[in-house]
Amino acid sequence: MDLSIGTPVDPVPPVVRAALAEAADAPGYPTTQGTPRLREAAAGWLARRHAVPADPSAVLPVIGTKEFIAALPALLGCGPGDTVVHPELAYPTYDIGARLAGATAVAADGLSALGPRRVALVWVNSPANPTGRVLPAAHLRKMVDWARERGAVIAADECYLDLGWDTEPVSVLHPEVCGGSSRSVLAVHSLSKRSNMAGYRAGFVTGDPALVADLLEIRRHAGMMVPDPVQAAMAAALGDDAHADEQRARYAARRERLRAALAAAGWVTEHSEAGLYLWVTRPGLDCWDSVQRLAEAGILVAPGEFYGPAGRAHVRVALTATDERVDAAVARLAALA
Ligand SMILES: Cc1ncc(COP(=O)(O)O)c(C=O)c1O
Numbered sequence: 001m002d003l004s005i006g007t008p009v010d011p012v013p014p015v016v017r018a019a020l021a022e023a024a025d026a027p028g029y030p031t032t033q034g035t036p037r038l039r040e041a042a043a044g045w046l047a048r049r050h051a052v053p054a055d056p057s058a059v060l061p062v063i064g065t066k067e068f069i070a071a072l073p074a075l076l077g078c079g080p081g082d083t084v085v086h087p088e089l090a091y092p093t094y095d096i097g098a099r100l101a102g103a104t105a106v107a108a109d110g111l112s113a114l115g116p117r118r119v120a121l122v123w124v125n126s127p128a129n130p131t132g133r134v135l136p137a138a139h140l141r142k143m144v145d146w147a148r149e150r151g152a153v154i155a156a157d158e159c160y161l162d163l164g165w166d167t168e169p170v171s172v173l174h175p176e177v178c179g180g181s182s183r184s185v186l187a188v189h190s191l192s193k194r195s196n197m198a199g200y201r202a203g204f205v206t207g208d209p210a211l212v213a214d215l216l217e218i219r220r221h222a223g224m225m226v227p228d229p230v231q232a233a234m235a236a237a238l239g240d241d242a243h244a245d246e247q248r249a250r251y252a253a254r255r256e257r258l259r260a261a262l263a264a265a266g267w268v269t270e271h272s273e274a275g276l277y278l279w280v281t282r283p284g285l286d287c288w289d290s291v292q293r294l295a296e297a298g299i300l301v302a303p304g305e306f307y308g309p310a311g312r313a314h315v316r317v318a319l320t321a322t323d324e325r326v327d328a329a330v331a332r333l334a335a336l337a
Helices: 014-022 036-050 065-075 093-101 137-150 209-222 228-238 242-264 287-296 323-336
Strands: 059-062 083-086 104-107 119-124 153-157 185-190 203-207 268-270 277-281 314-318
Touching: 014 228, 014 242, 036 059, 036 203, 036 228, 059 065, 059 209, 065 093, 065 119, 065 153, 065 185, 065 203, 065 209, 083 093, 093 104, 119 137, 137 153, 203 209, 242 268, 242 277, 242 323, 287 314
Parallel strands: 083 104, 083 119, 119 153, 153 185
Antiparallel strands: 059 203, 185 203, 268 277, 277 314
């Protein structure tokens, strides 16, 4: 039972496949900026589902958000002497992006401890991978204010925004957070998890129109284009909520089953109020002990240390397994209990 990686396993929704097939005759180069239909669908989704008043002309498609996260520091012109800040427990690509640009990555949850360094970019990830933690609007607002005061860009990786369970996650572009202005703010959205489109490589960034215009200029010259059929599939996905609600319900059911089974077997869930993972710990065991104990039962999970030293006591359990595999894992955990 492989619960160690967060790759979707359920079918690509028919509405998405049909749009892809319909757009298959695509002999010309795609537009880097994204088709008007895609940009309007993205802005429409943000307004409809997240109360974010997004401007379609400031939407820019990306070739999956991992690509964009790894490229952003370089695209912003960061280099030696610049600091890129990311959460203490974090998706490793924030660090990779800083390294590729020759900048310095610093893992810090508290921005006030950063001292006088030249901070060029701050990454925030709510709901978070690996912890499932959701930052309240007031906390995000403080981060936005801090970045603006320091002349830094704040980029929010919001790929799990649609997957709030115990709390409703809020976007960095919500007026309560950014004060109704997108200045210095970027929000990054992925279709991989919401719409099972990880294989399509489909995401977008939006926010400060001046920053987005700069990014477009560079990406246009660097050939960072999303294929036309994928743009059509993205527009269809963003315009349809029924498939996303269905997928969400699948994850909710898997989450309940796994959480209860882990609890009965002695693992305590922390955070995990949103997103696609359970962040669990067992008193007396470090992450490697937990990985081994679960592996002996046939269940693979990710050691928390992979995401930073603060994860030493935890393991990350992904909800992205089929119902059949989740049932099997639940049975093995029951035997452990
Ligand atoms: C926090 C976070 N950001 C970004 C990504 C990348 O998603 P994409 O499939 O859009 O590249 C992931 C994928 O798991 C993730 O967990």
